[in-house]
Amino acid sequence: MSVEVRIPTILRTHTGGEKIVKGDGDTLSALFADLDTRHNGLSGRVITGEGALHRFVNVYVNDEDVRFTGGLDTALNDGDSVTILPAVAGG
Amino acid sequence: MARYDSILDTAGDTPLVGLPNLSPSGDVRLWAKLEDRNPTGSIKDRAALSMLSAAEADGLLKPGATILEPTSGNTGIALALVSRLRGYRLICVMPENTSAERRQLLELYGAKVVPSPAAGGSNQAVAMARKLAAENPDWVMLDQYSNAANAAAHTATTGPELLRDLPTMTHLVAGLGTTGTLMGTGRFLRDNAPGVKIVAAEPRYGELVYGLRNLDEGFVPELYDEKVLHRRISVGTADALRRTRQLVTEEGVFAGPSTGAVLHAALVVAAEAVRTGVPADIVVIVADAGWKYLSTGAYSGSLEEAAEALDGQLWA
Structure with missing residues (x-):
């Protein structure tokens, strides 16, 4: 299985400038472990040492914020789209 | 009574109107709260x-x-x-x-x-x-991002108005900016209508808008408490614009692009209700009308052109 991961500008230093990368994993944490094998340091920018999402990073699976769908345990299916975005102000 | 002592006294108590043409069925209905009917035209x-x-x-x-x-x-x-x-x-x-x-x-x-x-x-x-x-x-x-009176306005007015006008409501869908609308209205509904699901529609802008120098420059409003929400859906510029246009052509409601994002999320919720056969009364908060966005090109030309024109703009 394979999912597509959209990388924000600020994290593309870890993907050699690539905007979209492919990855594997049954859950988000498995996906980030897989991504880290090819994109060194990416996982550490998104996930803290305690295994939580960094406060100023939002991750979406098919447009759903994963903080409401099980966090890093969120299940992934073939063809899912994962988007990483920095938190910005609205209003 | 439609007489007021001054323009400021006309704030709040906005109309809630049905969206029969966008509602998927008689059991799954969408309703629009017209916050553009406030003194300066927004919530x-x-x-x-x-x-x-x-x-x-x-x-x-x-x-x-x-x-x-x-x-x-x-x-x-x-x-x-x-x-x-x-x-x-x-x-x-x-x-x-x-x-x-x-x-x-x-x-x-x-x-x-x-x-x-x-x-x-x-x-x-x-x-x-x-x-x-x-x-x-x-x-x-005043700092709208941390000022408790921002959210409190909605606990005191927006929430009670909704429950008064639509006691059968099952979902609140609103845009996420300062988070004041969702925090305040959401808290009122959680306390007074515990079954209602609180859904945030978050605008996903073009890349320029996320051009921070480092992640520590990120920002989460002090008002935000994720426990008030049940769900948070990210909506891109193209989907928001498509829905904004659909709202005006199918229902005659002329709203700003952020409402298109809210409508998009509401239609996701509505489609799920239809699929699972559960009746739903879904409230769409129309934060403002389209007037202030005419110069952006959001309403003219093809959707692709409009999305391109808005890329890099803060449209919500």
Whole structure:
């Protein structure tokens, strides 16, 4: 299985400038472990040492914020789209 | 009774109208709360009045005081009206990648606009305003992102109005900016109608808007408490625009692009209700009308052209 991961500008230093990368994993944490094998340091920018999402990073699976769908345990299916975005102000 | 002592007294108690053509069935219905029917044409009139009145009650605002606020538009415009009528000076820090109409309206009401760089988005506007506030201790920064009176306006008015007008409501869908609308209305509904699901529609802008220098410059409003929400859906510019146009062509409701994002999320919820056979009454908060966005190209030409025109703009 394979999912597509959209990388924000600020994290593309870890993907050699690539905007979209492919990855594997049954859950988000498995996906980030897989991504880290090819994109060194990416996982550490998104996930803290305690295994939580960094406060100023939002991750979406098919447009759903994963903080409401099980966090890093969120299940992934073939063809899912994962988007990483920095938190910005609205209003 | 439709007689009021002044324009400010017309804030709130906005109409809730059915969206029969966009509703998937008689059992799964969409309703639009028309917040453009507020004095300056947006839901922010509720927050602005509430924050200014709270600051006056706390003795923070003396006659002639200078108020400072970071804003991408609507809050600033709402504060500008109240400031003009109550005799305060208003300075707004606003990202330069916002529509021309917003600046014109702010200046018309007498506010001074300090532009912040487009590349820094709202985050930098907030940072600049907080720095200016520290340098000018006699200025009053209401700070919509952390001011409890912002959310409290919705606990006191928006929430009760919704439950009064639609006791069968099952979902609230609103845009996520300062988070004031969702926090305040959401808390009221959780306390008074515990079955109602609170759904946030979050605008996903073009890349320029996320051009932070590092992740630590990220920003989560102090008001935000994720426990109030049940779900948060990210909506891109193209989907938001498509739904904004659908709302006007199919229902005659002329709304701003942020409402298109809200409608998109509401239709996701509606489709799930249809699939699972559960009746639903879904409220869509229409934060403002489309007038202020005409110059952005959101309503003319092809969707692709419009999405391209709005890329890099703060459209919500």
